[in-house]
Amino acid sequence: MSELAPYDHTAVGRKVLISLVPVICPPQYVHLANEIVDHLALTLGASPPLLRKGFDAGLLTYDIGALLSHRRRAHKLSGERAERYYASWEHGPTPLHTQFARALNQLMSMSCYEQPEVMDAVGYHVGPWIEEVKQKRLTVFKDDSAKQAAQILAPDPLRPSFRIDRIKRPNVRKAGA
Amino acid sequence: MVAARALHEGIRPSNVFSREDIHGDTVIDCDVVIVGSGAGGAPMAAELAEAGFDVVVLEEGSYYQTRDFTANTTAMIRQLYRDGGATMALGNPPILFQEGRAVGGSTVINGGMSWRTPEEILERWVKDAKLDVSPAQMLPYYERVEKRMHVAQNDHDAIGKDNWLLKQGADAKGWEIIPNLRNQAHCVGSNRCAFGCPTGAKQSALVSYIPRALHFGARVYSNVRVDKITMHGKRATGVVGHVAEDFGGRGYNIAVRAKLVVAACGAIHTPALLARTGLSSRSGALGGNLSMHPNVKVVALFDEDVTSWKGVHQAFQVREFVKEGIGTFAAVNIPPSLVAMSLPHRGAQLGGLMDRYNQMVVAGMLIEDHSTGRVRTINGRPQAFYQIDDRDIATMKKGLERLSDLLFTAGAKQIILPLHHATSVYSADEARRVLAQPIPAAAWEVVTVHMMGTAKMGRDRTSSVTDNFGFMHDVDRLLISDASLFPTPIRTNPMETIMALATRAAGHVIDNARRFLS
Numbered sequence: 058m059s060e061l062a063p064y065d066h067t068a069v070g071r072k073v074l075i076s077l078v079p080v081i082c083p084p085q086y087v088h089l090a091n092e093i094v095d096h097l098a099l100t101l102g103a104s105p106p107l108l109r110k111g112f113d114a115g116l117l118t119y120d121i122g123a124l125l126s127h128r129r130r131a132h133k134l135s136g137e138r139a140e141r142y143y144a145s146w147e148h149g150p151t152p153l154h155t156q157f158a159r160a161l162n163q164l165m166s167m168s169c170y171e172q173p174e175v176m177d178a179v180g181y182h183v184g185p186w187i188e189e190v191k192q193k194r195l196t197v198f199k200d201d202s203a204k205q206a207a208q209i210l211a212p213d214p215l216r217p218s219f220r221i222d223r224i225k226r227p228n229v230r231k232a233g234a
Numbered sequence: 235m236v237a238a239r240a241l242h243e244g245i246r247p248s249n250v251f252s253r254e255d256i257h258g259d260t261v262i263d264c265d266v267v268i269v270g271s272g273a274g275g276a277p278m279a280a281e282l283a284e285a286g287f288d289v290v291v292l293e294e295g296s297y298y299q300t301r302d303f304t305a306n307t308t309a310m311i312r313q314l315y316r317d318g319g320a321t322m323a324l325g326n327p328p329i330l331f332q333e334g335r336a337v338g339g340s341t342v343i344n345g346g347m348s349w350r351t352p353e354e355i356l357e358r359w360v361k362d363a364k365l366d367v368s369p370a371q372m373l374p375y376y377e378r379v380e381k382r383m384h385v386a387q388n389d390h391d392a393i394g395k396d397n398w399l400l401k402q403g404a405d406a407k408g409w410e411i412i413p414n415l416r417n418q419a420h421c422v423g424s425n426r427c428a429f430g431c432p433t434g435a436k437q438s439a440l441v442s443y444i445p446r447a448l449h450f451g452a453r454v455y456s457n458v459r460v461d462k463i464t465m466h467g468k469r470a471t472g473v474v475g476h477v478a479e480d481f482g483g484r485g486y487n488i489a490v491r492a493k494l495v496v497a498a499c500g501a502i503h504t505p506a507l508l509a510r511t512g513l514s515s516r517s518g519a520l521g522g523n524l525s526m527h528p529n530v531k532v533v534a535l536f537d538e539d540v541t542s543w544k545g546v547h548q549a550f551q552v553r554e555f556v557k558e559g560i561g562t563f564a565a566v567n568i569p570p571s572l573v574a575m576s577l578p579h580r581g582a583q584l585g586g587l588m589d590r591y592n593q594m595v596v597a598g599m600l601i602e603d604h605s606t607g608r609v610r611t612i613n614g615r616p617q618a619f620y621q622i623d624d625r626d627i628a629t630m631k632k633g634l635e636r637l638s639d640l641l642f643t644a645g646a647k648q649i650i651l652p653l654h655h656a657t658s659v660y661s662a663d664e665a666r667r668v669l670a671q672p673i674p675a676a677a678w679e680v681v682t683v684h685m686m687g688t689a690k691m692g693r694d695r696t697s698s699v700t701d702n703f704g705f706m707h708d709v710d711r712l713l714i715s716d717a718s719l720f721p722t723p724i725r726t727n728p729m730e731t732i733m734a735l736a737t738r739a740a741g742h743v744i745d746n747a748r749r750f751l752s
Contacts, residue, residue: 063481083585100308103318105615106482152676156328159578159654166584167575171308179591181570183426183543184305190422191433198420202434205384205419209442210449214284215378215737216744221265221286221751 064102064109066094070116072132074165079135080143081162082169089172096168115157119146247448250297250337253457253477259487264290264453265751266743267473267492269460269507272339273732274716275498276439276447277379281740283450285747290453290490291444294478295335297456298342300441303430307569310429314343321502323607323618323682326675329526331618331682333500336430337456338440340500340729344683345427345547345566346416346436347727348385350376350734352556355724363721364693365702367735375734375741382446383417383437385730392423394545396565396595399536401550403644404563409554414564416548417442417729423545425567443733458488461614463495463511463712470495470712494711494743494750498736501685501718505609506616508689513709515699520689524607525723526620527684530630531566531598532637533573534646541592542567552640559626560633561600561725563640568596576679578654587650597641599633600684601626602725609688622680630678631669638665652679684728689718703739711750715739 066074071094078090086093101109123131123142134142146158169175176183194202214220246252266282268275271293283289296313303310311319316335323329334340353369360368379385404411421435434441448454460475472492477485497504505521514520542565552563568576570591579587607620638649639662649665651657654677659665692698695707704719706712715736717728724731743750 079581081580081584083588084582085585096308099312100318102481103312103315104320105317108317108320155676162578162580163575166577166580167308167571170569170571170574170588176570179570179588180541181543181591183424183569186544187305187424187426187432190424194420194422194433194435198422201420205437208384209382209446212284215281215741216285219285219744219747221747 064098066098067113067116069120069132070113073116073120076132076134076139077143077161077165080139081165085178086169086172086175089169089174092172093165093168096171097164100164100168112160115160119157246297247445249448249451249453251453251455252297253479253485256477256486256488260489262290262455262488262490264288264490264492266290266494266496267292267490268496268498268715269473270339270498270500270503270716271337271444271454272334272439272498272500272716273341273729274500274736275339275496276341276443277382277733277736278496278498278715278740279447279452280443280450281737282743283447283452285744287747288451289447290455290492291447292458292460292473292475292488292490293337293339293454293456294459295337295456297337297454298430298440300430300432300434303426303432305426305432307429307571314430323524323526323620325607325619325621327622327678327680329528329620329622329680329682331502331526331685333502333685336440337454338438338444340683341438342430342440343428344438344727344729346418346421346438347548348380348383348415348417348730349726351724351731352726355722359691359721363691363698365691365721372734372738375737376730378737379730379733383442383730383733384419385415385417386419387413388416388418388421388546388549392421392546393549394423394425394542394567395540396542396567397545397549399540399595399644400552400563400565400597400640403640404550404552404554406643407640409552409640411550411552411554414548414551416546421546425543425545425547427547428568455488460507461510463497463507463513464489465511468708469710493752494713496713496715498715500716501688502609502616502618504714504716504718505688506611506614508706509611510614513706515689515707516695517697517699517707519697520699521609521611522606523687523690523721524609524618524620525603525684525686525720526607526682527561527600527686527723528603528622528626528630528680529598529600529682530634530652530678530680531576531596532634532641532652533577533650534595534597534641535587535590535648536593536595536646538645539592540595542595543569555633555636556725558632559602559604559629559725560636561602563597563599563633563637566596566598576652577650595641595646597637599637600682601629601633602723606687618685622675627673627675627678631673635666635669638662653677654679684717684723686717686720686723686728689714690721691719692721703742704735713739713743
């Protein structure tokens with residue numbers, strides 16, 4: 058049996074992502090940088106291992122690539138310089154640059170708007186709404202819902218005259234038993 | 235009363251097993267093993283179990299109940315979607331697609347659209363593939379599925395404002411718009427279909443066919459990934475797999491010995507399972523013929539509050555342009571995180587747009603594609619390749635032009651087109667002008683949830699993978715039961731047809747029980 062650990066960003070990856078929050082996320086949510094980057098790790102953790110490795114490699118390349126144009130690693134850039142460096146990938150020299158910048162934008166925007174404070178700010182109060190409509194279904198439509206549940210279990214054979222005579226037998230065992 | 239338990243929250247039925255229940259390498263004997271518990275696997279399990287077959291269902295994902303479905307969108311995606319939703323067909327542009335990975339399969343995360351395949355498409359299958367699937371022949375199976383899944387129109391008072399705006403626009407244009415048929419029993423409009431219905435109204439396989447299968451004695455093993463089908467000569471004899479641990483870990487080995495093997499893993503994973511087994515089709519069509527119903531969406535901004543997340547998902551479908559290959563237009567609300575993810579904007583510009591989230595209508599369209607792709611199996615994992623062709627791009631452009639026209643007619647002030655260079659348009663004329671320009675393929679943002687055709691049915695074994703019922707040609711006791719059977723795309727939502735074909739194939743197995751149980 059193999060046991061794998063949950064995904065976490067590399068040290069460099071985390072620094073790069075934190076530095077990108079002011080570039081990608083709306084300015085009023087920059088104070089949520091740590092939460093946004095933590096959330097992004099959860100999302101990546103559910104993705105295929107190859108994609109995670111590719112993403113980590115992309116972040117490293119993004120970080121080091123800034124040395125050429127800005128003489129600093131990307132995670133040390135801020136303000137206008139960070140903005141310009143990201144834009145150079147966004148409209149990048151190769152489709153790979155563009156795709157990676159797009160992926161960063163998508164993942165970080167998603168993580169930003171999944172923060173409770175941000176959802177609240179845009180007026181998305183879905184939790185209370187779910188509770189309200191759930192109660193409605195449990196009360197107003199209680200009888201019809203029960204009728205449907207009964208219908209699901211009611212006998213209705215596809216071939217009415219047919220039934221296999223099943224011989225009861227033990228049918229689960231440990232290998233080698 | 236195991237089945238009743240599947241319908242009651244908080245109690246796991248005694249014949250549903252998960253990784254915690256398996257404490258060593260395990261061998262299971264049964265009559266029929268079904269790999270996959272979604273639209274193809276669950277009806278098959280219920281029908282065969284009711285007829286008395288000893289049925290085992292294997293599902294890679296976990297078993298959840300309605301109370302597990304929360305308002306946490308991304309947590310639901312991580313739990314219910316294969317690879318956290320990060321599955322992609324490679325091409326230009328790459329196409330993001332989604333598959334469910336939970337007991338109930340993709341029916342747990344779909345919008346609950348329940349439509350029969352259009353008659354002219356069934357007639358085409360009869361004519362071209364020589365299948366016994368004429369509208370009259372399929373009718374009893376569709377009716378049976380519709381009864382079980384409670385297919386019906388939505389309650390009027392649960393329909394949200396985004397859908398009424400869509401209808402208003404279509405009516406003003408004089409275009410055909412019809413109430414959607416959905417597998418739901420009093421949907422109350424939480425608009426969370428894609429993240430597991432939190433009210434239990436959507437009659438996914440999880441709350442319909444699976445409880446029924448359990449009631450009639452089927453056993454469901456969740457968290458089991460099947461590595462391959464075991465063969466004795468040309469005959470399928472069972473499957474081997476392992477317990478799927480968290481974070482991709484590999485747990486104890488599982489072997490199931492069965493008299494009939496059913497592959498119901500969907501159009502991406504079924505060909506991969508067959509390839510891992512070493513099976514191929516003399517037609518060369520296994521894994522090929524991949525159709526995807528490419529799907530694009532627009533974000534329309536209105537001056538007034540729409541609050542699209544209050545109300546049923548896709549209450550109406552615009553069907554005016556079906557004959558031109560434009561399947562449907564529908565209002566498809568998605569949570570703010572997924573809207574933000576789909577927008578190419580960033581920084582203050584993103585913030586400005588998203589502040590108007592409650593004034594947005596997200597509307598989508600799907601096209602009946604002519605392009606086809608292929609699923610290849612690389613290191614045991616499937617990878618889809620799909621290159622959308624110029625003809626389908628032209629159809630998308632035409633559809634978007636009309637969808638924009640409809641939304642501006644309904645009162646939209648701005649529409650963001652699904653193009654990576656952030657194109658906003660402010661009138662129907664402007665949309666027409668922009669879409670008349672050449673647009674590089676790479677600029678499109680295309681998604682899909684309808685993957686079909688990778689093990690197509692047909693009488694001729696030199697041009698199809700499976701026979702009239704879905705049995706793989708030249709292999710004994712291997713039945714395929716999912717959308718990979720479709721010879722062509724069907725222009726509408728595939729769930730009900732997958733279920734109807736599964737019901738039909740189950741009837742054939744029951745009629746020939748003596749042969750299959752020998």
